Amino acid sequence: MADKLPEAEIIKRESRYLRGTIAESLADEATGAIAEADTKLTKFHGSYQQDDRDVRDERRKQKLEPLYMHMVRLRLPGGVLTPTQWLGLDEVADECANHTLRLTTRQTFQFHGVFKNKMRTLMQRVNALGIDSKGACGDVNRNVVSNVNPHESQLHAEIHRLSTEISERLMWRSGAYAEIWLGEECVHRVGEEEEPFYSYYYLPRKFKIALAVPPENDADVFANDIGLIAIVEGGELRGFNIAVGGGMGTTYGEPETYPRLGTVAGFVPAEQAADACVAITAIQRDHGMRTNRSHARFKYTIDDHGLDWLREKFTEYHGQPMEEARPYEFDHNGDRFGWVEGESGNHHLTVHIDSGRIADWDGYPLRTGLREIAKVHTGEFRVTCNQNLVIANVTPEQKDTIQALVDQYGLRDGTKATPLARNAMSCVAFPTCALAMAESERYLPTLVEKLDELMAKHGLSDQAVNVRVTGCPNGCARPYLGEIGLTGKALGKYNLYLGADHKGERMNRLYRENIDEATILGILDPMLERYAAERESGEYFGDFLVRAGIVEAERTPAMFHEALAAE
Incomplete structure (x- = not known):
């Protein structure tokens, strides 16, 4: 007897290509929510239903339903947008959302606090800007991300073109998006195939x-x-080594789930890169686990079947095999701040954005400053995967004008934050994320301040350390690639992970579970003292922890979940 499919799999298969009853849910004025089954489908449309957890108890006492709202995430391949698009999104934040923009760790934007009756307006305004939210969430290929490389102008153009091509090739095609959000006539006919690649069952889980x-x-x-x-x-792009099977999510108490770094499987010429991505995605579509969503990511498909199987399937699906992987070397996985000059002679300024949140804060009019820059900027903006922003392709004639606005509004170009603060990342967590167990974005400034005090105490203020914080173990801010990684376990309590490298090639591993801030700082204080006294020239904190034997280099899922320190 075949294993029973989980509810999420059944819902998408019976959804009439992602239509469900979303339109009916939007029209229901008796509630701020949409139907439960539709919440699974709106993810494919780039939206998650949420509620304000800060007011849950108060509303419950008043016998009111939770304060339902939506997060809407955009599809923005490579994170590139024009000043006109920036200004349009800035207006949408006021008209339809909570007056903020948020840069994500996947080079795109999220709107928060979008009430149901504003959803269609938001989607239509975004569509008018030439942007959409198709596949920003859901069991399909997500937003395709890429290096920013502002100083390598021609190479960045090639990489961005390819990220856009891959995104377009793997975008879902159903007419549901246009019908539900843009008011176009329904084109669905029972029995007709609307998804030439995904079919009616889409992917087993998300794909990145x-x-x-x-x-x-x-x-x-x-x-x-x-x-x-x-x-x-x-100086020429020859092709790509292809790494497969990376993914950051895990579940507490389930050691069979684990984060994993991709494994390099081989090389393909540049002209085959998009086709190769389609072939590999198709392998996951056809062979990924569908009866157990906890085991449905591509990383488990790879580990279940092996790299040799993947290479054989790739040859079958792609029509020719991968070549042997070619040598390469990474030296860092963070952003480079301040001004750089590109090959074209234009200039690029990377601005630090705390947790990616763009708002006007007391004494720091960040959103206004970026709006004023967008009004005069003739280049483009580029969102980074580290929640920062590049004001790109500034002409030599415009550089002084942009710098004057940066100075006027106090924008943080990297000189106004410590190296630790510049490299810190967080997810949204409370009050809107339903999965959050602890604070993240709202807690990060406090944590960074206290960590900076420790760094200063030991003469390390100029040293970069990657800090990643999330409110749960799902990995939205890639906590398992932090030299110091925290994942929320309960209010005020976190699991502490240590020992990742500074290049994104080694994960950290669990050091202590379910500990509070005082314990975290108490653990890190003597480690930083030893690091200051014993580090080698150019050695990063995570590498020191491994070399000194404080943390073992993570190699297997079992090792990742094993805590070294006793409670």
Whole structure:
């Protein structure tokens, strides 16, 4: 007897190509929510239903339903947008959302606090800007991310073109999006195939693709189901090494779930890269686990069947085998801040954005400053995978104008934050994420301040350390690639992970479970003292922890889940 399919799999198969009853749910004025089954389908449309957890108890006492709202995430391949698009999204934040924009760890935007009656307006306004939210969430290929590389103008153009091509090739095709959000006439006819690639069952789980250009790994390429590592020879893009099976999510108490870094499987010429991504995604579509969603990511397909199986399937689906992987080397996985000059003679400024949240704060009019820059900027903006922003392709004639606005509004170009603060990342967590067990975005400034105090105490203020914090173990801010990683376990309690490298090539591993801030700082204080006294020239904190034997280098899922320190 065949294993029973989980509810989520049945819902999408019976959804009439992602239509469900979303339109009816939007029209229901008796509730701020949409139907439970439709919440599974709106993810494919780029939206998650949430509620404000800060007011749950109060509303329950008043016998009111939770304060339902939606998060809407956009599809923005490579994170590139024009100043006109920026200004349009800024207006949408006021008209339809909570007056903020949020840059995500996948190079795109999220709107928060979108009430049901504003959803269609938001989608239509975004569509008018030439942007959509198709596949920003759901069991399909997600937003394709890539290196920013502002100083390598021609190479970045090639990488961005390819990220857009892959995104378009793997975008879902159903008419549901246009019908539900844009008001177009229904075109669905029972029995007709609307999804030439995904069919009616789509993928077993989400799927992520990233492109990186060594020596820069700012896209954390190994954290993705497919990682394309550019091989550049003589200044020309020759092709890509393909890493497969990366993914950051895990579940507490289930050691059979684990984060995994992608494994390099081989090389393909540049002209075959998009076709190769389609072939590999099709392998996961056809062979990924569908009866157990906890085991449905591509990383488990790879581990269940092996790399040799994957290479054989690739040859079958792609029509020719991968070549042997070629040499490459990464040297960091963060952003480079401040001004750089590109090959074209134009200039690029990377601005630090705390947790990617763009708002006007007390004493820091960040959103207004970026709006004013967008009004005069003639280049483009590029969102980074580390929640920062590049004001790109500033002409020499415009550089002083942009810098004057940066100064006027106090934008943080990397000189106004410590190296630890510049490299810190967090997920949204409370109050809106239903999965959050602890604070993340709202807690990060406090944590960074206290960590910076420890760094200063030991004479390490100029040293970069990657800090990643999430409110749960699902890995949205890639906590398992932090030299210091925290994942929420309960209110005020976190699991502490230590020992990742500074290049995105080694995960950290569990050091202590379910501990509070005082314990975390108490553990890190003597470690930082030893690091200051015993580090080698150019040695990063995570590498020191491994070399000194404080943390073992993570190699297997079993080792990842094993805590070294006793409670």
